[in-house]
């Protein structure tokens with residue numbers, strides 16, 4: 001069994017490299033199944049207890065990895081021993097590194113403040129030239145992820161045909177949005193990555 005249940009959440013007991021391998025495997029499958037990955041930290045674990053919509057979003061996630069040492073420590077205290085931290089901010093660079101020897105990976109960046117995703121795309125082009133950034137969009141401030149603006153955003157993403165969609169809209173907005181749009185989004189895997197697009201932008 002590769003799952004560990006803590007605070008009602010079924011975490012995957014995966015190392016960083018196991019997570020990266022799984023993402024590359026899913027990215028190379030022909031179907032646009034829109035699997036998605038969430039990386040709960042303590043803040044999210046607390047929100048999860050009182051937010052039914054977030055619970056549903058987590059239930060349908062294909063991968064749940066640990067973001068933040070306190071959650072990892074808790075796993076040790078509870079005798080469940082999750083093997084590693086796999087936060088989005090480390091997972092994305094590790095995935096991009098590993099993709100060097102994989103078929104070309106198409107990536108779309110959604111989120112962060114206006115203009116930031118474009119800067120993150122520049123960083124990726126310089127540092128990981130084998131990654132193809134097929135689009136990026138930072139929604140204007142006040143963007144309601146679950147509003148009627150959505151079809152246009154989903155359409156923009158689908159037309160770009162990404163393998164990997166990075167969604168940095170902050171938690172729980174990003175998880176709720178991906179869960180709501182899962183069946184419309186034509187991507188292989190969506191990663192709910194919090195502030196990772198900001199980190200990539202530098």
Ligand code: UDP
Nearest residue numbers: 111112113142168169170171193194195198
């Ligand atoms: N963000 C956004 N729209 C919002 C709220 C946040 O695009 O309505 C972006 C924000 O610019 C940042 C990212 O979401 O790039 C992560 O936000 P947060 O501070 O929640 O980070 P987390 O704690 O989830 O890593």
